Amino acid sequence: MVPDDCTLVQNVLNGDKHSFDMLVERHVTRVFQLVYRFFSNRQHVEDIVQDTLLQAYQSLGNYGQERPFIHWLRTIAVRRCYRELALRSKRAETALPALSGQEQECLDHYCLQAGARSEDPEAALIARDITARLLAALPAREQMVLILRDVEGLSVRETARMMDISQLHIKVVTHRARRHAQTVLAAMALGKEPHTRSQEQPV
Amino acid sequence: MTLHCRQVQKALRAFHDGTMPGECAAAIEAHLGQCAGCRTAARRQALTKLLRAGSRAPAPAPSDFFMTRLRGALQDCPPPQPAPAMAELLVRAGLRLAPAMAAMALIISISSAWFAAPAYNALLAAPAEELLLEDHPLSTDLILAALTGETIER
Numbered sequence: 001m002v003p004d005d006c007t008l009v010q011n012v013l014n015g016d017k018h019s020f021d022m023l024v025e026r027h028v029t030r031v032f033q034l035v036y037r038f039f040s041n042r043q044h045v046e047d048i049v050q051d052t053l054l055q056a057y058q059s060l061g062n063y064g065q066e067r068p069f070i071h072w073l074r075t076i077a078v079r080r081c082y083r084e085l086a087l088r089s090k091r092a093e094t095a096l097p098a099l100s101g102q103e104q105e106c107l108d109h110y111c112l113q114a115g116a117r118s119e120d121p122e123a124a125l126i127a128r129d130i131t132a133r134l135l136a137a138l139p140a141r142e143q144m145v146l147i148l149r150d151v152e153g154l155s156v157r158e159t160a161r162m163m164d165i166s167q168l169h170i171k172v173v174t175h176r177a178r179r180h181a182q183t184v185l186a187a188m189a190l191g192k193e194p195h196t197r198s199q200e201q202p203v
Numbered sequence: 204m205t206l207h208c209r210q211v212q213k214a215l216r217a218f219h220d221g222t223m224p225g226e227c228a229a230a231i232e233a234h235l236g237q238c239a240g241c242r243t244a245a246r247r248q249a250l251t252k253l254l255r256a257g258s259r260a261p262a263p264a265p266s267d268f269f270m271t272r273l274r275g276a277l278q279d280c281p282p283p284q285p286a287p288a289m290a291e292l293l294v295r296a297g298l299r300l301a302p303a304m305a306a307m308a309l310i311i312s313i314s315s316a317w318f319a320a321p322a323y324n325a326l327l328a329a330p331a332e333e334l335l336l337e338d339h340p341l342s343t344d345l346i347l348a349a350l351t352g353e354t355i356e357r
């Protein structure tokens with residue numbers, strides 16, 4: 001029989017290091033995917049995942065078993081990512097990166113076509129690239145909340161729990177972050193806007 | 204069908220969700236092709252959709268090289284200490300210390316447990332909250348939203 005997470009945690013605390021390897025095997029991919037939401041650079045993602053798992057290992061005695069182990073791991077990872085984002089946004093440049101022709105095309109596909117929904121992985125990668133640059137223009141807390149809410153699809157409640165702050169606060173930051181990001185997105189696209197026709201024009 | 208900017212901008216959400224009848228959607232698409240103001244509005248509206256689209260990008264899996272490195276780092280890591288249970292602390296205190304000291308230990312352990320609960324929060328007392336709260340005109344947006352009748356989504 002395959003031991004469950006709680007049993008493995010108990011084994012590790014009783015001195016069986018190998019059980020932690022099994023926990024890692026089981027959950028490393030999900031932690032990796034989560035961290036990849038925040039950072040694109042592979043080396044960087046790997047460093048953060050490693051830090052997360054080392055921290056989890058050392059503080060395993062503090063894992064309260066009232067919620068799933070993976071939630072606990074993800075919480076450690078998210079807070080680690082947040083610290084990193086906060087450090088980066090302090091030294092971030094303010095210039096908005098312009099979109100390439102291909103990116104503009106992709107953006108217009110999502111924005112200007114009815115119910116456009118592309119399952120094409122290449123289009124998804126381009127969308128990811130645009131949003132990564134867009135998010136980088138926002139303060140760390142806004143990036144954080146947008147990634148958790150709109151990319152990961154977490155609820156207000158889950159996000160609040162992960163960040164250990166109130167739900168009201170999450171709502172306020174989400175609202176502000178979306179408006180902020182919308183403005184940045186429009187500005188990024190505007191750089192590529194062909195010289196415009198009339199502003200108010202019935203068709 | 205003749206559409207004006209205000210109508211188009213009101214309908215953008217349904218347009219993006221794909222919940223709009225084809226004929227209307229086609230009219231809006233045509234309007235967007237002609238009107239820069241509405242294109243900008245459409246791009247603003249499409250933010251969430253774009254974020255979701257990006258989330259479907261395939262994520263890389265951890266490489267074998269990384270897994271080897273990780274196992275090595277874990278090998279070098281000192282083993283975790285189990286968090287002693289409260290009962291255990293009390294027993295230890297009772298056994299080892301004179302009654303007066305035991306009472307003292309009891310008070311200390313209860314008060315430190317009080318501050319440390321839940322344990323993982325204390326451990327992770329990441330600067331997350333402080334940073335999130337820093338330089339924060341927290342209520343202005345809420346008040347503005349309330350005044351203008353704008354809803355804060357979800």
Ligand SMILES: [Zn+2]
Pocket residue numbers: 199200201207208209211234238239240241242
């Ligand atoms: Zn218009």
